[in-house]
Amino acid sequence: MRIGVMFPDVSGALMRHSATEKYPFQRQGVTARLRSLLKWNPEACTGCGLCAMDCPAEAIQVNVLDRKAKRFVFAYQVDRCAFCGQCVESCRQGALEMANDRWELAALNKEPFMLYFGDPDDIKTVLAAEPAGEAGIPADK
Amino acid sequence: MNTKQEPQRFVIPIGPQHPALKEPGNFQFTVDGEIVTKAIVRLGYAHRGIEKAAEERTWIQDLYLIERVCGICSHIHALAYCLAVEQLAHVEAPPRAQAIRVLVAELERIHSHFLWMGVSGHEAGFDTFFMYSWRDRERVMNILEKLTGNRVNYSANVLGGVKFDLDQEQIASIRGGIDFLEERTRHYLDVVATDFMFLQRTRGIGVMSRAQAEIMGAVGPTARASNVARDVRKDAPYAAYKEYPVDIILDERGDLEARFEVRLKELFESFHLIRKILDTLPGGELTARMPRKVPAGEAVMRVEAPRGELLYFIRSNGSDKPERLKIRTPTICNLTSVVKLAIGHQLADVPMILAGIDPCFSCNDRSVQIRTSNDPDGRMLSWDELRQHGIDFYKRLEK
Structure with missing residues (x-):
């Protein structure tokens, strides 16, 4: 039995700098595989809706206006999203991507958390059909 | 900490807030001086369905x-x-x-x-x-x-x-x-x-x-x-x-x-x-x-x-x-094992005994134990009894 077995740890740590990151003045960056905001590629999407069906948080809604003309409105509720990446796995066309670049999502109101992707006119049509109070701001406006 | 004195025994409740660990669980230890003579555990505080x-x-x-x-x-x-x-x-x-x-x-x-x-x-x-x-x-x-x-x-x-x-x-x-x-x-x-x-x-x-x-x-x-x-x-x-x-x-x-x-x-x-x-x-x-x-x-x-x-x-x-x-x-x-092993130890050793099994209360809360005031040790209820208990509980609330 000994006394003060961890003393070398403590004395060694005296010379070390604090590990706390001075965010937001200092950004260490994120890991390459971090799953951040979902990206939708309208060219590849076929409107099958598997992403919406498999989403555990029910954060995705695919509104199909005209399947042949590829008129889709992809509604994405960011504050519901658990960033699990199942939609990306489920998409057979590779139309969805969760890159690591948009992860600073904090906002003072709820508007940035409801994203609509698609043709602006189509988004208006979809929003008009939705019940009042649910509408947010289109992503590309 | 609330303490309750009863004839011949002293019951110390620990939890449900922060019983040694940052998770909810309630323990009642009956002590004789510093020595634990009886332990009861109550779970169900983090039941999430x-x-x-x-x-x-x-x-x-x-x-x-x-x-x-x-x-x-x-x-x-x-x-x-x-x-x-x-x-x-x-x-x-x-x-x-x-x-x-x-x-x-x-x-x-x-x-x-x-x-x-x-x-x-x-x-x-x-x-x-x-x-x-x-x-x-x-x-x-x-x-x-x-x-x-x-x-x-x-x-x-x-x-x-x-x-x-x-x-x-x-x-x-x-x-x-x-x-x-x-x-x-x-x-x-x-x-x-x-x-x-x-x-x-x-x-x-x-x-x-x-x-x-x-x-x-x-x-x-x-x-x-x-x-x-x-x-x-x-x-x-x-x-x-x-x-x-x-x-x-x-x-x-x-x-x-x-x-x-x-x-x-x-x-x-x-x-x-x-x-x-x-x-x-x-x-x-x-x-x-x-x-x-x-x-x-x-x-x-x-x-x-x-x-x-x-x-x-x-x-x-x-x-x-x-x-x-x-x-x-x-x-x-x-x-x-915590409930059994705590008996005979000093109260101060109980948090260590509890931590020794590496408990995770939120994971294990799959059921709710029903207890009544005149039966502090808890009891088993059949499905029909549980149903009746629920009906009676809400009837009492209405009154």
């Missing part, structure tokens, strides 16, 4: 719900669920996926044991141990983040395989991290085995004999510290544990010191296993094709979570949703 919620979701959606049963051992829950569903659907994940699953499970075990080690040190009043072990735990958290994208809730599994592959850069970073952690684990093993002050809190405290461990159904490192050779990885190898066998670490002493040493020595097994997986990672696909509807049937899956045996029971009726899902976590098996 996950099993019922799982019945409302599809097989794929459930995977992410299941992953959130436990924040510390999220991967092993998802793995048990995936293996059970794959068993029902007669799908087998490819060898490379199984090896990556085991790799993440072992990294998670390292993270969980380091976390437990720090918390137990904190319970013993050894905060230096707590802080430095948690500082080193960051290394394994960083590896997991680099590998999966997340520090917790890794989402590594999909039904039929895993989501991501390993590249050379990641393999190198895992190797570097494992070398560092192995050296630190050796140091911490030295600390728990030789530090005079710490041994005062662990040596000979909460001794559980082998016979007691078997009767009380202890699982995992808690049982192995009492010389019960019980490890699902060895007894019923799942995923890639057939190709990558582990040795069971046993100790005869059964006290808290033995539990510390067993858990820390298990880490060396994990390091060894991880290196072996990285050396001989099989090639091939990452996922197998999985049907959306799972054939009717029942499956039971046992896996070795960091805390012990974790059991999943799943019943399918052939639809795209499970009909019934039952989870039994290791904490519920080990909790009986």
Whole structure:
């Protein structure tokens, strides 16, 4: 039995700098595989809706206006999203991507958390059909 | 702390807020001076209804719900669920996926044991141990983040395989991290085995004999510290544990010191296993094709979570949703030992005995125990009685 077995740890740590990151003045960056905001590629999407069906948080809604003309409105509720990446796995066309670049999502109101992707006119049509109070701001406006 | 004096006995309630650990659970210790003479545990404060919620979701959606049963051992829950569903659907994940699953499970075990080690040190009043072990735990958290994208809730599994592959850069970073952690684990093993002050809190405290461990159904490192050779990885190898066998670490002493040493020595097994997986990672696909509807049937899956045996029971009726899902976590098996072992010890030793089983209350809260004021020990209710109890309860509220 000994006394003060961890003393070398403590004395060694005296010379070390604090590990706390001075965010937001200092950004260490994120890991390459971090799953951040979902990206939708309208060219590849076929409107099958598997992403919406498999989403555990029910954060995705695919509104199909005209399947042949590829008129889709992809509604994405960011504050519901658990960033699990199942939609990306489920998409057979590779139309969805969760890159690591948009992860600073904090906002003072709820508007940035409801994203609509698609043709602006189509988004208006979809929003008009939705019940009042649910509408947010289109992503590309 | 509220205290209640009764003739001939003094009951000290601990919890439900923060009973040694930052999770809700209520303990009532009857003391004679400083010595505990009786202990009662009451659970159910963190009941989240996950099993019922799982019945409302599809097989794929459930995977992410299941992953959130436990924040510390999220991967092993998802793995048990995936293996059970794959068993029902007669799908087998490819060898490379199984090896990556085991790799993440072992990294998670390292993270969980380091976390437990720090918390137990904190319970013993050894905060230096707590802080430095948690500082080193960051290394394994960083590896997991680099590998999966997340520090917790890794989402590594999909039904039929895993989501991501390993590249050379990641393999190198895992190797570097494992070398560092192995050296630190050796140091911490030295600390728990030789530090005079710490041994005062662990040596000979909460001794559980082998016979007691078997009767009380202890699982995992808690049982192995009492010389019960019980490890699902060895007894019923799942995923890639057939190709990558582990040795069971046993100790005869059964006290808290033995539990510390067993858990820390298990880490060396994990390091060894991880290196072996990285050396001989099989090639091939990452996922197998999985049907959306799972054939009717029942499956039971046992896996070795960091805390012990974790059991999943799943019943399918052939639809795209499970009909019934039952989870039994290791904490519920080990909790009986806390109630038994606390008797005869000083009240000050109780937090250490509790921390010694590495409890996780939120994981194990699957049921609610109904108690009445004139029956403090609790009682069993049949389904009809429970229904009647509910009706009476709300009738009383209306009045």
